Amino acid sequence: MKKSILQIVRASYEPKVPKIMKRVIEIQEGNPTESVSDQEEIKKLFPNTYGLPIIQFVEGTEKKQRPPTNVGVILSGGQAPGGHNVIAGLFDGIKNMNPDSRLYGFLMGPVGLIEHKYKELTADIINEYRNVGGFDIIGSGRTKLDTEEQFNKGLKVLKKLNVSALVIIGGDDSNTNACILAEYYKRINANVQVIGCPKTIDGDLKNGIIETSFGFDTACKVYSEMIGNIQRDCNSSRKYWHFIKLMGRSASHIALECALQVQPNICIISEEIEAKNQSLDDIIQYIANIVAQRASNGDNFGTVLVPEGLVEFIPTMKNLISELNEYLAHNETEFKCIKHSKQRKHILDNLSHENAKIYESLPETIARQLTLDRDPHGNVQVSLIETEKLLAEMVKKRLEKMTSEGKYIGRFSTITHFFGYEGRCAAPSNYDADYCYSLGYTAAELIGNGKTGYMSLVRNTTAPVSEWIIGGIPITMMMNMERRHGKIKPVIQKALVKLDGMPFRAFASQRDQWAINTDYVYPGPIQYFGPSEICDQPSKTLQIEKSN
Numbered sequence: 247m248k249k250s251i252l253q254i255v256r257a258s259y260e261p262k263v264p265k266i267m268k269r270v271i272e273i274q275e276g277n278p279t280e281s282v283s284d285q286e287e288i289k290k291l292f293p294n295t296y297g298l299p300i301i302q303f304v305e306g307t308e309k310k311q312r313p314p315t316n317v318g319v320i321l322s323g324g325q326a327p328g329g330h331n332v333i334a335g336l337f338d339g340i341k342n343m344n345p346d347s348r349l350y351g352f353l354m355g356p357v358g359l360i361e362h363k364y365k366e367l368t369a370d371i372i373n374e375y376r377n378v379g380g381f382d383i384i385g386s387g388r389t390k391l392d393t394e395e396q397f398n399k400g401l402k403v404l405k406k407l408n409v410s411a412l413v414i415i416g417g418d419d420s421n422t423n424a425c426i427l428a429e430y431y432k433r434i435n436a437n438v439q440v441i442g443c444p445k446t447i448d449g450d451l452k453n454g455i456i457e458t459s460f461g462f463d464t465a466c467k468v469y470s471e472m473i474g475n476i477q478r479d480c481n482s483s484r485k486y487w488h489f490i491k492l493m494g495r496s497a498s499h500i501a502l503e504c505a506l507q508v509q510p511n512i513c514i515i516s517e518e519i520e521a522k523n524q525s526l527d528d529i530i531q532y533i534a535n536i537v538a539q540r541a542s543n544g545d546n547f548g549t550v551l552v553p554e555g556l557v558e559f560i561p562t563m564k565n566l567i568s569e570l571n572e573y574l575a576h577n578e579t580e581f582k583c584i585k586h587s588k589q590r591k592h593i594l595d596n597l598s599h600e601n602a603k604i605y606e607s608l609p610e611t612i613a614r615q616l617t618l619d620r621d622p623h624g625n626v627q628v629s630l631i632e633t634e635k636l637l638a639e640m641v642k643k644r645l646e647k648m649t650s651e652g653k654y655i656g657r658f659s660t661i662t663h664f665f666g667y668e669g670r671c672a673a674p675s676n677y678d679a680d681y682c683y684s685l686g687y688t689a690a691e692l693i694g695n696g697k698t699g700y701m702s703l704v705r706n707t708t709a710p711v712s713e714w715i716i717g718g719i720p721i722t723m724m725m726n727m728e729r730r731h732g733k734i735k736p737v738i739q740k741a742l743v744k745l746d747g748m749p750f751r752a753f754a755s756q757r758d759q760w761a762i763n764t765d766y767v768y769p770g771p772i773q774y775f776g777p778s779e780i781c782d783q784p785s786k787t788l789q790i791e792k793s794n
């Protein structure tokens with residue numbers, strides 16, 4: 247493989263580590279925990295892994311002799327910068343426990359475990375992937391790992407390889423399944439520990455204890471660089487409105503973080519739309535009013551950030567989507583057999599009157615995108631819905647109407663963008679490179695201490711790395727019961743943008759000014775070498791959250 251100069255130089259970066267990782271480590275356990283809600287049901291479903299204490303690793307006195315341990319690792323779901331460093335940290339951690347320990351990577355996500363496709367990750371392989379983006383060391387996939395048949399198939403290969411611990415690097419759904427797997431292996435005395443790691447660029451796997459999911463920092467920095475570049479272009483030619491959809495699934499964390507970094511003219515936050523019970527029409531009018539106001543100042547240009555999950559949060563659309571979800575969950579095969587040209591009518595015939603009316607009012611492309619395949623966890627694939635185009639088209643129509651009413655004089659030319667895949671495999675920022683290495687190393691410590699049903703935990707990450715705290719959080723603690731795929735299930739609660747949280751409030755207090763003035767900020771590319779204030783800054787979201 248031909249390597250870029252950055253890749254070659256970056257390979258020698260040594261992730262900064264918490265000082266505790268350089269010492270002899272001892273485990274400290276807190277009090278028993280409860281799930282975030284639905285405690286009785288979750289306790290019943292997870293009798294062996296419910297209520298475990300939070301763990302912190304502290305300085306110990308005596309280095310324990312540990313037997314060699316074979317560990318398996320799976321990358322699950324969408325790529326996120328830093329995944330390779332989690333694996334490198336895990337590798338170094340298990341080798342530190344005993345140099346004869348071995349690491350096996352299951353290929354292309356959970357399916358590798360089920361179909362027994364794996365490779366041993368040796369030092370030579372690991373060294374090729376330190377500090378580089380991507381998940382290509384073993385590949386990733388979205389196969390859902392949730393049936394006993396799959397667990398048993400997996401167990402066969404784990405036993406064959408003498409693997410006694412499995413690390414699943416994934417988002418909320420994958421870690422939910424990691425927890426179900428941990429519970430199952432414990433129940434049948436399989437002697438296989440299961441540990442999760444919080445991954446996703448979406449930033450929605452966090453809570454009072456987990457500060458962030460890895461990859462969010464780098465992905466947002468990449469998108470912010472690109473938006474900043476567009477804003478400079480836009481401020482130079484002064485002739486386009488750019489509608490930019492940003493990945494992030496349901497939550498608007500990415501859009502909010504980018505807004506804090508680049509100060510766009512408009513940023514829609516899905517969670518606010520839902521809380522204020524706003525309609526699509528309200529959003530269109532809000533954007534159109536700002537366009538008109540800027541035009542009256544002679545500014546026929548601007549930027550609009552749109553979170554990818556927006557349609558799911560507009561209350562009327564939400565009802566429509568949830569009826570479609572239910573319908574498709576139960577009639578998927580039948581629906582797929584219907585001729586493409588007849589599908590729209592079929593959907594209209596099967597929806598309630600109210601939802602059929604909304605479905606019918608949508609442009610045909612968007613309506614079709616709402617019925618595309620759900621992902622294996624039952625989620626609408628919001629990245630496939632062209633919300634940015636929908637908004638640009640509808641704002642244009644609204645401005646035409648406003649022109650005829652004498653409420654708008656201006657030029658409105660739009661360019662649409664979708665930033666998502668561009669950021670998921672970028673070379674990890676120093677923050678993600680350091681954070682991920684520590685997550686992997688901590689996972690090894692949890693394994694060494696015989697833990698299962700835990701997620702690796704690294705905290706205090708706005709402080710210098712040497713002060714970071716490492717430990718583990720029981721996965722059941724993050725769970726609640728939710729309706730998924732037409733059934734009530736235990737799942738890790740997704741963290742959405744909190745409207746009373748400081749990051750949103752910081753944005754909301756400035757957005758009216760950003761709308762009318764051209765207050766753009768141009769963050770520029772991620773810096774991997776240089777002074778700490780330019781290379782090591784965590785996301786604005788995290789900095790604002792932690793400043794309180």
Ligand code: FBP
Pocket residue numbers: 322323324325326388417418445446447448493494495554627628629666670
């Ligand atoms: P994860 O939740 O698995 O980390 O995926 C994140 C994500 O990038 C979402 O932001 C996006 O909606 C989705 O993946 C796209 O999925 P795919 O890679 O299957 O197209």
